Amino acid sequence: MDLPVMPPVKPMLAKAVKGVPDPAKYDGLSFEPKWDGFRCLVFKDGDEVELASRNTKPLTRYFPELVAAMREQLPDRCVLDGEVFVAIGPRLQFEVLQERIHPAESRINKLAEETPAGFVAFDALALGEDSLLDRPFAERRAALADALADLPAGGPCHLTRVSTDPETAQRWFHEFEGAGLDGVIAKPLGAAYEPNKRTMLKIKHERTADVVVAGMREHKTSTPERPLLGSLLLGLYADGQLQHVGVAASFTEQRRAELWEEMQALACPIEEHPWGQWQEFLIANPGRQPGTGSRWSQGKDLSFTPLRPERVLEVKYDAMEGSRFRHTAHFKRWRPDRDPESCGYDQLEQPVRYDLAEVLGGEAPRA
Template sequence: MDLPVMPPVRPMLAKSVKGIPDPDKFGGLSFEPKWDGFRCIVFRDGDEVELTSRNTKPLTRYFPEVVDAIREQLPERCVLDGELFVALEDRLEFEVLQERIHPARSRVDMLAEKTPACFVAFDLLALGDTSYVDRPFSERRAAMEESLSGLTGPCYLTRTTTDTGQAEEWFHQFEGAGLDGVVAKPLTATYRQNARTMLKIKHERTADVVVAGYREHKTSTPERPLLGSLLLGLYDDGKLQHVGVSASFSEKRRAELIAELQPLVVPIEEHPWGEWADWAIANPDRVPGTQSRWSAGKDLSFTPLRPDLVLEVAYDHMEGRRFRHTAQFRRWRTDRDPESCGYEQLEEPVSYELDRILLAGHEAGPGGDHHG
């Protein structure tokens, strides 16, 4: 492989902002959907194709069907930044995508056929013998529109717009198809590896949840116990379901919290999740304290707490019946009855067809509504 930009490449990153930013403050902005998948840099030199992750780790062996699609659909020699995703019934499904990182080739091949992945390109690093990393995004986008026109899957070119009203509409609509928000890119910015040059606008909501247990911090010792994360639950038909975790406390607060929670510690047999002790290992994704292929040997055991405490957390969106990311602690809700904390309080995004995002404006030419 001999390309103008060679691996390893650490992709350009984004910093969070609240609300759609003013393009005039950045010399113009291009808005696009924020895809919820695996960040992926594609290197193609003829038949040679390499896929690498955000952390520069190889992804090629896990996505043979994407490699085939790249050989068929993308330019002969190119380096593209984008996202791998799996869609089922008009929604992105991150959990299904995670299943692809598996050591067994036979399982990878089976899943490649059963739940094939796609690639959506949203930035250009090299084309032919030319590097584009030092060119403004406006030029990189124009080159992509010219070289990637007509893609209808499994490889796609992401939609973009310079219209803030359109971006606001996307922010609210696209979540229904499993997307993660909106990204804004300064039109004049060059491609800077591992730098937070882009802006991301993500959904944030709040929910009142029950504190059902805690895990100790990796630096916790018997002499100085420290809380690592709080295990959160919501009631569903009278049963307390595991919905996620809250973390990100200062060291001082970790020590205070673990001391404050000791009076609520109960034996697992007296806990709502005690019934899971015998069969939990068969269903690790729904149960705290069990090993799965994602835990990498970490100790995920937890200390059960009597479910008396309620706290308010901020979250971006759900994945199935759990928070997609770690929920952020907001405040204690001593005024709330734990049994009143159920799923019905969670906002459901309006459904939206994924094809309307991927293929919109396809007949109108490359990039669709690039300029609004």
């Protein structure tokens, strides 16, 4: 492989902003959907195709169906930035995508047929003999659109939609979540491609929920002399049963020490805890109950201290993935006025349903 831009390359990143920004403050912005998959750089030189993750690790072996499609559908020589995703019906399915990272080739090939992946391109680092890294995004986008003009409508390779209209971006922000997307990205039209720099802007959904504290884990730097809390395990009630909904884990060291001491009064034996039934599990399970393992957590201590589910706190979260928070929730405040049994899933905002096909092929792209 001999390309104008060679691996390893770390992709350009985004910093969070609140609300859709004003393009005038950035000398023009291009807006596009924020995809919820695996960030992926594609290096293609003829029949040679390499896929690299955000942290430059190889993804090629996990997506043989994509490699085959890219040989047919992408330009002969190119370096593209995009996202690998799996869609089932009208929505992206991140949990299904995670299953594709598997050590067994037979399993990978089976899933490639059962839950084939797609790739959506949203930037070009090189085309043909030319590096595009120093060119403004407006030029890179135009070159990418020309290079991918003949992509088949059915994929699995796609070109992301773009718009320079902030009102369109605001509409996408609300509508596209129903198809499993993660928000909106804004790119300054005049910005070069800067690997590993937070040059882009991301607008993500942020919501709050009142949840029950049901357990805690020690921090990796905790010592017997100075015990520190690593994370709080959170729950919500459904049909009278306390379900594990995620964790809150972003605290200062001082706050970790304070919380560890504060939570001791709630500690209880696992046999007296609503999650005691899960202590018998030794392998991964669909609900990802605390204390159970998976291939994503090998080598990690997943043991936890059960806490009587008597305290409620308010957290910020961005989205749900099934019955759990998609990412780590952020502690906001204690809610002593809330009864734990009143904290259920019915309080969570449900996004409007939207068909992913409309995101991929609805409107003609605009530079």
